[in-house]
Amino acid sequence: MLGAEVTFDVALPKVVWGWLVSTNMWAKSIATGTFLLGLYFIKKYPEQDNFFRKWLPILGIIFIGITLLVTVLDLHHMFRFWKIFVFAHFTSAVTLGAWVVSAFVIVLLIAFWSWVTGNKKLLDRIMIPGFILAFFSTIYTAGIMGEATAREVWVFPAEMISMLLSAMIAGSAAYLVVDAIYGNVLKEEIRRELGYILFGSAGLAAAMFIGELFFAKIHSEFAYKTIEILAFGDVAPFFWGGMFLTFIIPMVLVGIANENKKYQYAFLGALSAIVGLWLIKHAWLIAPQYLPLS
Amino acid sequence: MRLGFLVDLSRCMGCMACAVSCKAENNVPLHSWRLRVKYIDQGEFPETKRHFVPLRCNHCDNAPCERICPVSALHYLPNGIVNVDHERCIGCASCMMACPYNAIYLDPITNSADKCTYCAHRIEVGMMPACVVACPTHANIFGDLDDPESEISKYLQEHRDVMVRKPELNTHPKHFYVRGSTVALDPLASERPEGYTLFTDVEFLDHIGGH
Ligand code: SF4
Ligand code: SF4
Numbered sequence: 001m002l003g004a005e006v007t008f009d010v011a012l013p014k015v016v017w018g019w020l021v022s023t024n025m026w027a028k029s030i031a032t033g034t035f036l037l038g039l040y041f042i043k044k045y046p047e048q049d050n051f052f053r054k055w056l057p058i059l060g061i062i063f064i065g066i067t068l069l070v071t072v073l074d075l076h077h078m079f080r081f082w083k084i085f086v087f088a089h090f091t092s093a094v095t096l097g098a099w100v101v102s103a104f105v106i107v108l109l110i111a112f113w114s115w116v117t118g119n120k121k122l123l124d125r126i127m128i129p130g131f132i133l134a135f136f137s138t139i140y141t142a143g144i145m146g147e148a149t150a151r152e153v154w155v156f157p158a159e160m161i162s163m164l165l166s167a168m169i170a171g172s173a174a175y176l177v178v179d180a181i182y183g184n185v186l187k188e189e190i191r192r193e194l195g196y197i198l199f200g201s202a203g204l205a206a207a208m209f210i211g212e213l214f215f216a217k218i219h220s221e222f223a224y225k226t227i228e229i230l231a232f233g234d235v236a237p238f239f240w241g242g243m244f245l246t247f248i249i250p251m252v253l254v255g256i257a258n259e260n261k262k263y264q265y266a267f268l269g270a271l272s273a274i275v276g277l278w279l280i281k282h283a284w285l286i287a288p289q290y291l292p293l294s
Numbered sequence: 295m296r297l298g299f300l301v302d303l304s305r306c307m308g309c310m311a312c313a314v315s316c317k318a319e320n321n322v323p324l325h326s327w328r329l330r331v332k333y334i335d336q337g338e339f340p341e342t343k344r345h346f347v348p349l350r351c352n353h354c355d356n357a358p359c360e361r362i363c364p365v366s367a368l369h370y371l372p373n374g375i376v377n378v379d380h381e382r383c384i385g386c387a388s389c390m391m392a393c394p395y396n397a398i399y400l401d402p403i404t405n406s407a408d409k410c411t412y413c414a415h416r417i418e419v420g421m422m423p424a425c426v427v428a429c430p431t432h433a434n435i436f437g438d439l440d441d442p443e444s445e446i447s448k449y450l451q452e453h454r455d456v457m458v459r460k461p462e463l464n465t466h467p468k469h470f471y472v473r474g475s476t477v478a479l480d481p482l483a484s485e486r487p488e489g490y491t492l493f494t495d496v497e498f499l500d501h502i503g504g505h
Contacts, residue, residue, distance in 0.1 A: 004484035008333035076385025094364035293396035
């Protein structure tokens with residue numbers, strides 16, 4: 001007997017989690033990445049900490065605000081979002097994430113207050129809890145994806161590492177963009193270091209994608225099909241666009257900028273990384289949703 | 295008590311009585327389903343075969359939907375049924391992303407997640423699920439898996455070809471099939487051409503979960 005074909009069925013959803021969720025992950029990478037890198041630069045370059053003490057809370061609040069907004073908008077019962085706090089189910093990474101991000105918002109507000117009042121000690125006191133909360137805010141989505149059992153390419157801990165790298169890409173790129181807009185206010189040394197962080201995290205993230213998709217042993221047929229869709233199917237424009245804009249273009253431009261001290265290239269590379277990150281997140285999110293499950 | 299389902303696929307004739315009775319019993323809106331019967335045609339004339347597969351929630355013992363639901367809207371009943379609390383659901387669709395069997399839908403009218411509950415409301419008053427009653431060939435066998443004397447337990451003991459969907463995922467489904475085949479139970483074992491086929495429009499909806 002030869003091939004089999006479905007000849008009668010109900011219509012099935014193609015994409016359940018769409019662009020709002022991609023935007024959530026993208027904005028969260030920027031918010032947490034700028035926080036984590038901001039702390040590092042405040043510690044390492046206390047002589048230029050004003051830049052980071054200002055932009056760490058501003059970028060954090062804007063982008064975590066976007067994250068929260070799209071998260072609530074994506075709920076089919078958006079006015080019930082509070083139930084996650086009163087009927088919390090702690091086996092769910094969604095619940096853990098909501099709690100951790102809420103605490104992170106408080107830290108960002110304190111950091112903002114610290115900058116407004118010039119009370120540096122305030123931020124210094126919450127650096128450690130802030131670091132922990134930003135770290136877990138970055139990785140909890142990987143936990144959700146790991147729990148989304150129907151989508152076999154989203155595996156923990158590979159997702160977790162990928163999200164940390166995304167935060168590093170987004171954080172360094174965001175600071176490079178802000179620095180360029182405000183007329184290269186950062187010391188050259190810091191700008192170069194931001195460039196190296198962007199270069200290194202983009203390189204590692206690209207290697208992870210390529211390795212996982214094309215060289216790893218794929219055990220399930222489901223994962224294999226998803227990769228076909230990602231690389232050659234409907235999602236391919238997002239995927240390849242994301243690969244070029246997030247990884248290849250920033251690496252080349254930041255490389256040129258740091259080698260030749262032409263920092264306008266770093267600005268372009270950083271912009272490209274920020275746009276590309278949304279594309280690659282979107283591709284990775286929707287590709288496994290294209291397959292029939294039943 | 296651990297309630298389970300078994301479908302004897304050799305008895306199913308694809309009449310859809312179960313699907314229709316489920317829709318009527320549970321007010322399932324158009325474009326949504328708790329129970330559906332999928333047809334798969336295999337082979338080339340004259341070597342052909344048609345498979346009918348009733349699909350519904352498997353009431354997994356280790357249910358990913360229950361684990362991921364942030365507000366416990368999906369929860370276990372003491373009889374093993376995985377039930378839904380529509381009032382509590384926040385509509386995050388995480389359960390839809392977690393269920394490997396595509397058994398959950400977001401009701402476009404209530405905006406809450408919903409799925410087969412083995413007709414928990416009927417069980418509570420001692421009745422059988424609507425689909426069991428409606429089936430003219432008694433292909434649907436429902437009962438207590440913990441009771442060795444129940445019809446379902448006996449069926450499971452007597453048949454060697456018991457199958458569940460995606461056993462490799464360790465969800466421990468409490469929904470079994472006998473006289474089934476991979477073609478019938480594995481979604482990737484058959485092609486899914488979009489557009490009109492012999493009977494109907496087989497398609498993906500572009501964005502049913504979103505807005
Ligand atoms: S089949 Fe899906 S909806 Fe039903 S219990 Fe299992 S995971 Fe949950
Ligand atoms: S959609 Fe409702 S039932 Fe499903 S996981 Fe979210 S809150 Fe729970």
